[in-house]
Amino acid sequence: MVEVADDDFYLPDECWELVFKFLIKYDYEENNHNHCFKSLSLVSKQFLSITNRLRNFLIIKSLTGPYLPSLFRRFPNLTSLSISSEYLDNLLCQISTFSLNVTWLHLRNVFPFPTNGLRAFSQNITTLTSLICSHAWLLNTADMFLIADCFPNLKLLDLNRCLDLCEVGTNYVLRRCCNIEYLSLAYCMGLKISEINFELPKLKMLNLTYTKVDDEILYVISKGCHGLLKLLLSNCYYITENGVKHVAENCTKLGEINLSGCDRVHRNIVRSMISIRPSLKKITAPPSFRFSKKNGRPILYHGCIIVTPHRRE
Numbered sequence: 001m002v003e004v005a006d007d008d009f010y011l012p013d014e015c016w017e018l019v020f021k022f023l024i025k026y027d028y029e030e031n032n033h034n035h036c037f038k039s040l041s042l043v044s045k046q047f048l049s050i051t052n053r054l055r056n057f058l059i060i061k062s063l064t065g066p067y068l069p070s071l072f073r074r075f076p077n078l079t080s081l082s083i084s085s086e087y088l089d090n091l092l093c094q095i096s097t098f099s100l101n102v103t104w105l106h107l108r109n110v111f112p113f114p115t116n117g118l119r120a121f122s123q124n125i126t127t128l129t130s131l132i133c134s135h136a137w138l139l140n141t142a143d144m145f146l147i148a149d150c151f152p153n154l155k156l157l158d159l160n161r162c163l164d165l166c167e168v169g170t171n172y173v174l175r176r177c178c179n180i181e182y183l184s185l186a187y188c189m190g191l192k193i194s195e196i197n198f199e200l201p202k203l204k205m206l207n208l209t210y211t212k213v214d215d216e217i218l219y220v221i222s223k224g225c226h227g228l229l230k231l232l233l234s235n236c237y238y239i240t241e242n243g244v245k246h247v248a249e250n251c252t253k254l255g256e257i258n259l260s261g262c263d264r265v266h267r268n269i270v271r272s273m274i275s276i277r278p279s280l281k282k283i284t285a286p287p288s289f290r291f292s293k294k295n296g297r298p299i300l301y302h303g304c305i306i307v308t309p310h311r312r313e
Contacts, residue, residue, distance in 0.1 A: 053077055061085055065094060072098045084108035092117025096124040102128050104156075110136035113143045122150035130156035130182075137163055148176035156182040160207070163188065167195040174200060185211060186232070191216050194291050199224040207232040209258075215243030221249035229253055231243025234284070235261035241269040248273040248280075258284040260309065270306060 019247065057080040065087070070247065072078065081102055085091055088107060090283050092114050095102075102125050107114070110133055114236075122128070132137070139162045154177040159165060165188045174180060180200060183238040184207035185191060193213045203225045213221075213236050233239060239262055243309075256278055259265050265286035274280055284307040299306045 013136040025147040056080055058082070059084070060091060062087060065091060068094055068098075072100065078102065080106075081106040082106040082108065088114035089117040093120045096120040100125055101127045104125050104132075105130065106132040106134075107136075108134060110134075111138060113139060115146060118150055119147060129153055132156075133162065134158060135161045139165055139169075141166050141169040141172075144173050150174040152176055153179060155179050158182075158184040158187065158207075159270070160184050160186040160209075161188070163190050165191045167192050171195075171197050174198075178202075181205070183207070187211070195211075198223075201225070201227055203228060205230040205232075208236060209234040211236060212238060214238040215240055215246070219245030222246045226250055227253055232255045232258045233262060234258050236260075237263060240264045241266040241272075243275070244269050245272065248276040251277070253279055255279055256282040259286040260284045262286045263288070271301075274302050274304050278303075283307070285309060 011276055036231065052074050053076060055075045056078055058069075058075060058078055059082045060086040061083075062224060063069070064085075068091075078100060079102055080310075081095070081104070083091055083106065088110065090114075093116060105121075105128055113136065116144070131147065131151060131154055133147070136143075138158070144166070156181055157226040159170075159172065162235075165185070170185075170191065174183075174197060179202055181202055183200070183203060185193070185196075186207045186209035188211060191211065194217055198217075201224070204227060206221065206223050206228060209232050211248070214231065215238075218239060221231075228247075231247060231251070231254065233244075244259065244265060246259070247257070257273070257280070258270045259269075262287070265288070267286065267288040267290060270283055270289050273283060281303070282305045287309045289306075289308060299308060
């Protein structure tokens with residue numbers, strides 16, 4: 001019903017033994033054998049109180065609705081919510097009635113689009129800066145306008161696998177949300193990337209995996225997004241080494257690029273990029289690249305990790 005992310009925590013058994021040895025003592029003066037249970041109860045309550053305050057992430061599913069009040073009381077410092085439900089509208093409307101400082105929201109398998117829920121959420125929770133709206137099959141222009149108007153302070157927007165994404169709506173979001181730093185349009189095959197305005201000087205990460213981006217678009221991106229740190233171009237079949245070179249030349253802070261599955265990109269581009277852009281720390285090479293006999297193993301070359309493609313023998 002409700003899944004809570006696990007925190008990495010480890011305490012050696014010896015430490016736990018010392019804790020319980022300290023707690024489990026008989027009160028010889030009062031001959032009180034229940035003293036240990038009172039101590040343990042007190043510590044357990046305090047432990048839960050502290051860990052509940054530290055919890056900042058919660059996964060909400062369809063049947064969670066009736067339990068939201070108690071969950072939000074138990075975890076008062078939640079900042080990240082992941083919601084997967086066919087009742088998104090109702091859940092978002094319900095969540096909006098609580099005093100939360102949510103900064104990160106993930107809506108999974110969005111259908112239908114929760115227009116009323118998002119509007120109510122945005123009116124009462126104004127702290128949101130990250131929105132992941134994946135697998136929203138029928139995300140239309142009106143929905144994109146709503147996202148932009150409700151959340152103008154977004155810094156992260158992930159629209160991966162939104163197959164009906166339109167150019168007008170996408171451009172409106174990018175114009176209205178002028179502080180976008182992380183943008184994913186991965187697998188948006190219906191989107192005409194050539195009509196997107198990539199004048200985004202604050203953009204740090206761009207994911208265009210499996211889109212119809214080409215060399216001309218890469219040139220536009222390299223000019224409008226010159227502060228890029230990370231560019232993902234996996235399985236972009238229309239790009240060549242010419243477009244990639246534009247990115248290496250103009251994106252002066254670029255630290256990582258993924259060219260896996262880019263069949264038309266020449267293998268020599270890897271060495272060229274490292275020479276042109278010394279800030280590069282990781283390159284996932286195109287299929288044609290062959291550095292050595294190491295098959296599929298990362299290679300360190302001039303301070304840059306190169307992930308090589310697997311070779312079929």
